[in-house]
Amino acid sequence: MEEPRRLGDRYEIGAVLGRGGMAEVYMGRDIRLGRSVAVKTLRADLARDPTFQARFRREAQSAASLNHPAIVAVYDTGEDYIDGISIPYIVMEYVDGSTLRELLHSGRRLLPERALEMTAGVLQALEYSHRNGIIHRDIKPANVMLTRQGTVKVMDFGIARSMADNGMTMTQTAAVIGTAQYLSPEQARGETVDARTDLYSTGCLLYELLTERPPFIGDSPVAVAYQHVREDPLPPSTFDPEVSPTIDSIVLKSLAKNPDNRYQSADEMRADIERALHGLPVGAPSVMAAPMGADPATQYLPPTAGGATQVIPAHGQGPAGGQYELDDNDRRRDEPKKSRGGAWILLALACIAVLVAAFFIGKTLMGDGEDKSAAVPTLTGKTLEEATKAVDNAGFKINMNNDPSQCPKDATGTKGTICKQTPTAGGSAKKGDTIQVWAFGGPKKTTVPPGLKGASEEDATKKLKDAGLLADPVRSQTLTNCTRDTVCSTSPDAGAELNEGDKVTLNIFTGKTQVQVPQVIGLSYDDAKAKLENLGFKVTKSSDQYTTEKPAGQVFKQSENAGSKVNEGGTINLTVSKGPAPATTAPPATGTPGGNTGTSSPPPSGGNNQGGGSGSNPLMGGDLRGGHGNWPN
Structure with a gap:
């Protein structure tokens, strides 16, 4: 039987788990710790290229510096030598599950809520990596694992870079720029990237989980990259009516062309997703649905077999090779005209009509721009949730100010209801503007409920939801004095006062390896x-x-x-073992206290020793009759 290949005299290499553009991943076993691992090696045909060597080592360094439950752990790195060529390898946590790409290709349709939960897991990993100065730069379904328990793990930091590398763009040093379908506009333009680049790619990922298609499709990577830079995506609800307007707004905010208009952190985007899952208002602006009967000039074409690009016929183009069919009016245009003045008038009117139609079509397709305005709704007397819905419907944003002293002295209302707004109701403002509001006593307060410690994650989350709070689970193997899969502690503790909608960290013990x-x-x-x-x-x-x-x-x-x-x-x-116990032996022969040993000798004259022995034993009260001592002969 052939000996399995072994790396570093420690890792036995098994079957191939997957192959990528520059690496191969194998099933492995750590013979020292007796556990299954995944071993990623640089492809032998690329090992001579210093660019790929550098990228592979950079991945190892980036991932090894991150220790989070939502990131595939890196255990070890090293190099193997084949025919004198250095083949670097990375030893990683083996995840029993599948990638989101495999899940999407399986044909299983995800509920919108499940797609949000998976995306929240990805954002949890990105929040941690960004906090540690690492940008992933290649978030896509193939780089996200889903375990059999349903948890998400992000992997492949192959083109990740430190945020300290401020001058580095995606086109310098021949670095691989990521996958076109999940590429941010700044990546496509070769500009400097930051954490918001990962949020754009995460928005593309969420879009595909919701609709089973990426936001942009083209016949080449260049065509797709162009769409990322120039075109606006259709709302996900266009392809799945079960997607709510709230989810549409989250996705489209993450896909904003300008990074300043996106979510500014993974934590901010995850907070909106958590709010959507709990039926609470989100910070992303609402999305207006396309009007019924709108000009169909812009159409979505499902991808054809082989990825070929379809062509939309021009308006008026007939079936015969793109030529017009002549009707009676067309034929009459070819006849001599009796009066050319009337024709010029008709032509001028037609041009004016075309310009007016183009203007209104442009407004329909492109929006009214900066001049579009709407009436400011009445928000006083409403709760924050009610006010947010009213503001969303009117096309504005809302900002709650925690300063109840700004409420008018003569105003009355319950705690948490809005007492003042700027601009005032009935006025006019540009859509997209922010309406400032103040409430009686500020946001509605609540307390962290008791009984979270020792509860399961599901029970603790329900208790927090009932209290108007959000759960932020953090899983760990190193917590002590805890039962497996239960909440060990919370932050803040039970009884702490918070605003409704705030998050409570649940520290959950997942058990040791x-x-x-x-x-x-x-x-x-x-x-x-x-x-x-x-x-x-x-x-x-x-x-x-x-x-x-x-x-x-x-x-x-x-x-x-x-x-x-x-x-x-x-x-x-x-x-x-000390070996067998020593054998037990009889003690040496000695006289007893009641006997007297001696040697046989002729008795003195008149003696009473008839057996030829010597001496008598007065303690025994009798004679010794022959023999030595008190042992039988």
Whole structure:
């Protein structure tokens, strides 16, 4: 049987899990820790290229610096040598699941709520990586794993860069720029990127999860990149009526061409998604649906077989090779005219009509621009949720100011209802402007409910929702004094006062990594101890014992059976053999307290020792009759 390929004398390489543009991923096993891993190696045909070598090492450095439950962990890196060529490799956490690309290709349709939950998981990973100065730059379905438990893990930081690399654009140094269908406008233009670039790509990902198609489709990467720069995407609800206007607004805000008009952080976008999932108002501006009967000049064409580009016939183009069919009026135009003056008047009127129609069509397609205005709705007396809906319907934004002292002295209302607004109701303002509001007592207050500690994530989330709060679960394997899959602690603690809609962090213990216990019976204590410690166990030793099970110096008992699983860092006790116990032997022959030993000699004259022995024992009250001492002859 052929020996499996081994890297670093530690990682056995198994079947291929996947292949990409520059790397191959294998199933692997860490023989030291006895766990499954995924091993990513640079393709041998690219290993001579220093550009790919640098990118691969950069991925290892970027991912290894990030330790978060929503990011595929990097355990180790190294280099293998094949025919004198250095082949770098990365040892990663093995995720039992599939990529979102595989999920999309499976034909399974996701509920909009599930698509939002998955995207929130991606944003959780990006929030952490951005906070640590790393931009991913290649967020797409193929780089997001979904475990069998339904959790999301982001991987492949292959073109990630530090935010400190401010001058680096996507076209310098021949760096790979990412996948065209998820490319931000600034990436396509070769401009400097920042964290908001990842949010644009995440918006593309959410768009595809909702509609089963990316926001832009073309017959070449260049055509798609052009659309990212120049064209506005259709709302996702165009392709799936189950997508709500709220979700439309979140997606389209993330896909804004100008980074300043997008979400400014992953946390901000995730907060809007969480609000949408809980039926709360979101910060993204509402999206106006396309009017019924609008000019169909702009059409969506589903992709044809082979990705060929379809051509929309020009207005008026007939079926015969694109030529007009002549009607009676057309024929009459070819006849001699009796009066040319009337024709010029008709032509002028037709031109004016065309210009007017073009103006209104332009307004319909492009919007009214900066001059579009609307009446400011009445917001006083409404709750924040009611006011937000009214503002969204009117095409404005809203901002709540936490200063109840601004409420008019003669105004009355319940806590949390709006007491003042600027601009005032009935006036006119540009659509997209922000209306400032103030409320009695500021936002409605609530408290963190009791009973979260020790509860499951589902129960704790429900309790928070009932209290008007949002759950922010953070999972960890290192928490102590906790039951597996329960809330260990919250931040803030129970009883803390918060505004409705605020987030409460739930620290959830997911359990420690378990390691399979090896067989160490029959090994010397030193060898057994070294083997267990290499797997991360602690080793204790009982007093040596006599036994015939194993020769002296060998382990004959271990507290945890071979093959069982114990938490990494657990303690295993060993008992070492002293060999067989020594045999029991009879004690040497000695006299008893009641006897007197002596040597046989002729008795003196008149003696009473008739057996030829010597001496008498007065303590026994009698004679010794022959023999030596009190043992029988």
